[in-house]
Every structure is written in C-alpha cells, then in structure tokens.
Amino acid sequence: MIKQNKVVITAGASGIGLETAREFVSTGHIVAICDIDETALKSAKQALPSLITYHCDVSKPKETNFFIKSAAKQLQGIDTLVNNAGVGGPTKKIEDVTPEEWKNCIDICLGGQFNCISATVKYLKESSNPSIINLSSAAGKMGFALRTPYSAAKWGVIGLSKSLAIELGEYGIRVNAVLPGIVSGKRQESILKSKASARNISFEQVESEALSYSSIKQYVSPRDIAKQIVFLASHNGKMISGQAISVCGDLKMLS
Secondary structure (H helix, E strand, O other): OOOOOOEEEEEOOOOHHHHHHHHHHHHOEEEEEEOOOOHHHHHHHHHHHOEEEEEEOOOHHHHHHHHHHHHHHOOOOOOEEOOOOOOOOOOHHHOOOHHHHHHOOOOOHHHHHHHHHHHHHHOOOHHHOEEEEEEEOHHHOOOOOOOOOHHHHHHHHHHHHHHHHHHHHHHHHEEEEEEEEEEEHHHHHHHHHHHHHHHHOHHHHHHHHHHHHEEOOEEEEEHHHHHHHHHOOOHHHHHOOOOOEEEEEOEEEEE
C-alpha cells in the first residue's frame, strides 16, 4: 500500500502547479495549495474538491509563514514541498530592465522558495518521507537572452537546491530541482509573444526557432513535469537528492 503523502504546492491553482496537484490527488495523496489568484483557487477547488486552498504571495515572508503553518496544521504535517511559484519577469535588454522589475522577479522566483523552505523544514524533519522539489527551468542551466532576471533567478534555484541537499541530508530530506523546457500553456505563449515583439519578428518564427533547439521538437506538457515531481516525492525517489533534473526533450539552447 502506498503511503499517503501530505503535500504543499505553491502557485497550485493553474498550469504546472494544478497539474501536479491533480497528479498527487489521483495517486492517493492529500494536497494543500496556495496561489495569488482567488478566481483560479476557486476553479481549482471545483475541479479537485479534496484540495485545501489558501491565498498567499510567497514573496512575503510573514504571509508565507502563516500559509505553511496553517497548511501543516490542516494536513497534520508536511512530507513534500513543491516550490512552483514564479513569474516570467521582463523580456527586455538588460539596460532597459528596471531595478523594480529585477527585484520582483528575484523576490518571487528565488526569494519565494527560500521563504517556503525556511518555514517548512521543521515539519519535514518529522516526516518519514521528506522531500523538497524546487522548480527551476532550462534557463537555470543555459543563457537566455532578453530574459536575464528570470534566468539569474532560476540558476539561483539550482544553487539553493544543491546546497540544501547537503545541509538537510542528515535529516533524510531530499532536495531536487526540476528544470522544465518549453512548456505548453498560456504563460509560454505570452513569453514567446513578448520575445517576438522585442525582436520585431512573428510569433510563428519565434515558436519555430524555440522548438528547433529541442531534440524532441514539441512542447513539454505540464503533466510531464507533474509526473516527474510525483516520482521524486515517492519512496521510489528515496536516493535521489541534490539533482537538477531536466524535463525538456533534450533542449540544446534557448533563443
């Protein structure tokens, strides 16, 4: 019989987060999610009635602490933390990126993960199957022109994950980063449109170019990412830690 994990997922009301929540629920686990989008939270709850939902901006430490404490109380512990929250950041030349845009991207994509981990570790230390899965990106291992704040944050996620794998290993806590490639959905479409506008070329050109750098020339689906996350959180992944795991169709570069 599969042990029921108590799972917390940030930005869990849409996209990869919601698909990951759905995968955990479908395999018998109990899940609490947070999101900043109240409408999306209501839709997620309708789609998955067993979900425990909270409104939370993970870039705010006090708000995050309250969310994690409340989720842990309702779940009666935490076994798995999935740090999924992030923003795309600006698509601009570096000289045009404002300090506010830079800070916002780093605060959410990297600072939000720190806030969640620091609040969750005490609960994970009490778990018999503790795991942290941090969402990085293909942009976390290669350069990404016009997307420097995002890429810098996602490189930081890998450093965070590898360092914490060492620090927390004595408690049996596994820490890994998952690096999605070009994921289908509205967010990716928006990013490609911004890139097309910045380069003054068509969306179709940007899309074709982006996919051309992948050996498997198609979008990664949110479900592909969700299945990898659920595997890492399971007992089957008990000796996988400190890894930056790409789910990208062998992406060679980002355009």
